[in-house]
Amino acid sequence: MVAHQRRQPAGVAPHRGAHHARVDAGHHDVRAAQPLGQLDREQVVGELAAAGDPRLSDALVAQALRFHAEHADDPGWLRGLRDPYVARALAALHDDLGHAWTLDSLARTAGLSPSAFAVRFTAMVGEPPMRYLHDRRMQRAMTILRDERATLERVAAAVGYGSQAALSAAFKRHTGRAPGAWRRETRRPAELDTRG
Helix, strand or coil: CCCCCCCCCCCCCCCCCCCEEEEEECCEEEEEEEECCCCCHHHHHHHHHHCCCCCHHHHHHHHHHHHHHHHCCCCCHHHHHCCHHHHHHHHHHHHCCCCCCCHHHHHHHHCCCHHHHHHHHHHHHCCCHHHHHHHHHHHHHHHHHCCCCCCHHHHHHHCCCCCHHHHHHHHHHHHCCCHHHHHHHHHHHHHHHHHC
């Protein structure tokens, strides 16, 4: 005996157990007979949008990432996350870019020999582990450098370089400019935008 029945939109099958998805959108109750991931995405998005639900953007981003991770055949970090060994190394690396990572230490984190790890990481992510690490460090350095209060010492420590000189050399190889020059050049267009 059911004490309370919810109104269902036309054409939507009733909920059939724990393996199925349900999305509440304001006064509507959207239920799908298909397993999660096979939902009629247009209907779910439409119900959330019609209800003015603020979760819509979160739901869309999560769905896009999930779909890409499940279907991406091209190498990249999302594909790397599907491999349990590579995922462990990626999580550790991203969690602490300032750590003195080596191929051996990343391989130990992954639970593989250095050669097996390098082959697996390259196949899944599309570039060797140490190049991937270098690129992430440079991206983080650029992000920190946008804060004009950040000293080169702070940037170097945050991205795993023992000195300003080591950071400057790596940064210049990566971007073609020293960190200070890069900072001034990237700040200049922003200053012009605020004046205009």
